[in-house]
Amino acid sequence: MTTQQLVAQIKQKKSFLCIGLDVDLEKIPKHLLNLEDPIFEFNKAIIDATHHLCVAYKPNTAFYEAYGIKGWQALAKTITYINKEYPEIFTIADAKRGDIGNTSTMYAKAFFEDLAFDSVTVAPYMGKDSVEPFLAFKNKHTIMLALTSNEGAFDFQTKKVGELELYKQVLETSKNWKNAENLMYVVGATKAEYFKEIRKIIPTSFLLVPGVGAQGGSLQDVCKYGLSENIGLLINSSRGIIYASNSDDFAKVAALKAKELQQQMELYF
Amino acid sequence: MTTQQLVAQIKQKKSFLCIGLDVDLEKIPKHLLNLEDPIFEFNKAIIDATHHLCVAYKPNTAFYEAYGIKGWQALAKTITYINKEYPEIFTIADAKRGDIGNTSTMYAKAFFEDLAFDSVTVAPYMGKDSVEPFLAFKNKHTIMLALTSNEGAFDFQTKKVGELELYKQVLETSKNWKNAENLMYVVGATKAEYFKEIRKIIPTSFLLVPGVGAQGGSLQDVCKYGLSENIGLLINSSRGIIYASNSDDFAKVAALKAKELQQQMELYF
Numbered sequence: 001m002t003t004q005q006l007v008a009q010i011k012q013k014k015s016f017l018c019i020g021l022d023v024d025l026e027k028i029p030k031h032l033l034n035l036e037d038p039i040f041e042f043n044k045a046i047i048d049a050t051h052h053l054c055v056a057y058k059p060n061t062a063f064y065e066a067y068g069i070k071g072w073q074a075l076a077k078t079i080t081y082i083n084k085e086y087p088e089i090f091t092i093a094d095a096k097r098g099d100i101g102n103t104s105t106m107y108a109k110a111f112f113e114d115l116a117f118d119s120v121t122v123a124p125y126m127g128k129d130s131v132e133p134f135l136a137f138k139n140k141h142t143i144m145l146a147l148t149s150n151e152g153a154f155d156f157q158t159k160k161v162g163e164l165e166l167y168k169q170v171l172e173t174s175k176n177w178k179n180a181e182n183l184m185y186v187v188g189a190t191k192a193e194y195f196k197e198i199r200k201i202i203p204t205s206f207l208l209v210p211g212v213g214a215q216g217g218s219l220q221d222v223c224k225y226g227l228s229e230n231i232g233l234l235i236n237s238s239r240g241i242i243y244a245s246n247s248d249d250f251a252k253v254a255a256l257k258a259k260e261l262q263q264q265m266e267l268y269f
Numbered sequence: 270m271t272t273q274q275l276v277a278q279i280k281q282k283k284s285f286l287c288i289g290l291d292v293d294l295e296k297i298p299k300h301l302l303n304l305e306d307p308i309f310e311f312n313k314a315i316i317d318a319t320h321h322l323c324v325a326y327k328p329n330t331a332f333y334e335a336y337g338i339k340g341w342q343a344l345a346k347t348i349t350y351i352n353k354e355y356p357e358i359f360t361i362a363d364a365k366r367g368d369i370g371n372t373s374t375m376y377a378k379a380f381f382e383d384l385a386f387d388s389v390t391v392a393p394y395m396g397k398d399s400v401e402p403f404l405a406f407k408n409k410h411t412i413m414l415a416l417t418s419n420e421g422a423f424d425f426q427t428k429k430v431g432e433l434e435l436y437k438q439v440l441e442t443s444k445n446w447k448n449a450e451n452l453m454y455v456v457g458a459t460k461a462e463y464f465k466e467i468r469k470i471i472p473t474s475f476l477l478v479p480g481v482g483a484q485g486g487s488l489q490d491v492c493k494y495g496l497s498e499n500i501g502l503l504i505n506s507s508r509g510i511i512y513a514s515n516s517d518d519f520a521k522v523a524a525l526k527a528k529e530l531q532q533q534m535e536l537y538f
Contacts, residue, residue, distance in 0.1 A: 062375040100419040106331040127421020150369040152396020
């Protein structure tokens with residue numbers, strides 16, 4: 001998917017909502033556990049109920065890997081379902097990968113070709129030659145961790161490297177990498193005050209923003225400082241939507257929660 | 270596996286060799302491609318031929334994920350085979366994972382419980398709460414990226430953060446985390462001159478050392494500066510061993526290459 005197609009979808013739906021598909025068998029409605037593939041059935045119900053309200057789905061691969069082969073199969077079925085039924089949706093493999101060159105190429109193939117995701121999240125620690133193999137894929141997007149939403153972000157990311165904090169150094173350095181037009185960044189909503197500074201470095205890049213809802217970040221604050229002229233934000237909510245109810249009505253309640261966020265987003269169009 | 274058991278194995282075998290099982294279907298002997306599970310058959314042959322010469326096996330998960338479900342199954346069969354046939358061997362899932370707390374716990378379960386690896390590699394960028402969930406597992410080991418063997422290591426890892434380079438800051442900070450006795454670190458052999466400084470910060474921690482062989486690092490230099498009183502090194506070779514031949518004799522030639530390295534290591538006992 002091109003960035004233009006993503007922007008068009010955002011404008012058409014008046015939404016920049018991303019829904020995190022972080023499926024935990026201990027949290028989904030009990031009646032699904034009797035089905036052959038409870039993870040996929042849960043995702044399918046959530047997707048069918050919310051696809052018109054969001055522009056992206058983001059399965060965090062950890063949740064699938066934790067269930068071994070079955071989890072991996074459920075992930076493959078989920079992405080295939082989205083691509084077939086709702087091809088306009090932008091898909092994100094939240095995998096936070098990063099390795100040396102030839103190995104990063106293997107990861108890129110796994111997510112971009114084998115699973116056919118539109119994008120994958122990567123970690124910056126190993127530098128340019130660990131990320132450029134992802135950037136080489138046409139019409140695929142690489143979403144690099146910059147400033148994350150967790151407490152541990154203060155351990156290294158906000159430490160000064162010369163004149164700049166590490167996360168700013170990551171932005172400054174990476175924007176000169178080959179095919180950097182395929183780069184997006186993860187910036188946590190719990191650190192909304194940082195968006196102003198970030199937009200000075202990367203005024204138009206898309207930012208994937210976790211941390212609204214369960215983690216305490218504010219949609220309004222993020223929009224105030226983070227919006228670009230093409231919106232430039234994908235605001236993620238996982239638990240706040242998919243686990244809003246764990247009864248038979250879970251998909252319907254998830255849609256209501258997604259609708260609440262979409263309506264708040266509509267004000268910015 | 271406890272660290273004591275790992276050290277005992279090292280002393281008994283007079284080896285601190287780790288063999289990287291990075292299986293690429295384009296590089297393995299053609300005759301294996303007709304078998305039902307070429308990746309597993311390749312690994313099994315390599316393992317059977319080399320287990321007495323090395324103390325650890327390290328599959329890089331990217332290579333398996335790139336083949337989708339089949340790759341994941343081959344990884345599961347490989348680790349199960351090692352644990353059953355050669356339980357004294359230390360196993361490393363080279364996955365370079367890192368995510369926020371509850372997600373890191375899912376990854377830890379995937380590798381430590383579902384797949385039963387002894388250790389997993391993780392990335393430090395997200396800080397303490399992304400790594401401590403791994404450290405909480407008893408007799409399991411978490412191997413954190415410190416200074417990697419690739420060119421991109423100079424993008425961020427060697428940049429000064431206050432008084433210290435980032436990789437030293439990572440060592441200093443992490444050694445105070447909860448259950449830090451379960452921490453090991455990745456330090457690339459291509460940067461052997463750095464080991465002296467690293468040993469001042471972490472004198473006894475085990476270091477996993479990629480980059481000997483194909484990437485140009487020297488075993489002698491690494492040993493000169495990196496050995497601790499309990500050896501404290503796991504020196505990895507992947508391509509230099511497993512792809513030394515791609516004919517029928519591949520396992521035998523791999524064993525010869527492993528033997529060469531083991532004999533160089535024997536001098537340090």
